[in-house]
Amino acid sequence: MTSTTVHVARSGPVATLTLASKRGAFGPAFWRDLPAALADLGDARALIIRGQAGTFSVGLDLHQTAPIIAAALPQDGEFLRLVDEMQQALNALAALPIPVIAAVDGWCIGAGLELISACDVRLATTSARFSLPEVTLGIVADLGGLSRLPPLIGLGRTQHLALTGDPIDAPTALNWGLVTELHDTEDALLTRAETLAARLAALPPRAAEGTKRTLNAHLPHADSLRHAAQWNADHLDLNALGAHLQKLSRSNG
Template sequence: MMYSLRVTRLLAGNKRPRWFSSEPQVTSTLTSSQIGLITLNHPPANAMGRVFLQQLKHEMKSMEDARCIILHSALAPKVFSAGADLKERATMTMEEAEAFVVQLRTTMQELSNLPVPVIAAIDGVAVGGGLELALAADLRVVSARSKVGLPETSLAIVPGAGGTQRLPRLIGEGRAKELIWTGRRLSGVEAAEYGLATRLVDNEESSLDTAMQLAEEIAKKGPVAIRASKWAIQEGMKKVSMENALEVERQAYARVLPTNDRLEGLAAFREGRTPNYRGE
């Protein structure tokens, strides 16, 4: 399925920050339905170095007008991301390596904190930091042929960009320990069985196309309500008691009550038509 894209922010000419390489490793576009596409394109494996992370953060900040964001790889179906750039890491001092891991972890958290839904479209290998990047997204659409895992203990290190925390919250403590301690890679089918994949896509299909269909469905809903519900879910999950969690929900509902979109939704329901939400 082909989608017509309207480019709203490209890396071109003298407007690039100094730290951009001659060949952009991460770019972004926005569709006419306000779906943001962040494309990873750093052959051969979308290895994450310092420049890659700086560009990723730059493109994330360009998505202010998006109603939903899709993170995908231009190198599909071979690879989503093979994780940190180990060749670059080998040249770092211990202090530089520590600073890089902080940068990696901070970038993942900033992705997780984006106010709109983020979908990772995985088609190919997503290991190490590549899987941690996908774990920082809200939803993961995974092709059956994909391979995902956290192999860091094989290198005598631990996942350092959220893997030890996000994976057990997603699939349970026991299964997360097994995957991290063995470094085993899951197929896309196994990832779905474990609860790591939100949607499983056959090999004949494109994870990006399926992610686009899902994003289109989300983008049609009230954008203020989508943002408020994401905030409510993420903040509520941090609370120990249900009483405190329900207070978060109350605050989220208070955000949507005074909006024009809420009135538009009621009017559209009454008149039997499709609502036209403007995020107001």
């Protein structure tokens, strides 16, 4: 799928979604284009999300969006409808049954940070920068970051990001656990993302999905144990397990 806001390309089982707007800004069309692109992934087994031209995303396109918000606020329920459309777009990303890798180079701001919090793995370049500045604009971040970030980086660090609006650099993001790897260049970042995506795409799909579902449910310990066991009871891939056991037998033989 190609639109003015997202481009999707395929390489075997791996799909790559590029944020195509200038500086990766999210205008009104993005919130319709993203769910459509995700629904059109077909049999892709892993997804990479990237920006372009040295910027991942500057977040919400305020020039396009602010007039729409201003017009919606006086209308009963219209503002909530607009926000719900945006929230559902990122919910659709989080709900994908396949692994999603965010490859972040340059700035990742506001809604861009909320987007990567809905991904499964976050990689970055050493020049990446992250911020959640909504509070400084008189806005509460309302696209999922305030609920998705605490399990990733802790409540205190989320509070620091969300209440100060201050940016953090890539080493800090790595230290906090917001990203799990840093790479020196965008080329190195994308090469690593593609290699990792190919590896994740080769996983037994039901096992990958069940792992995602269990992690993202954020259940209490006992409920999480039950959820994982029930998933295996319903979906255990005996062929994959048998192939792995045969491989182990040959290597030990």
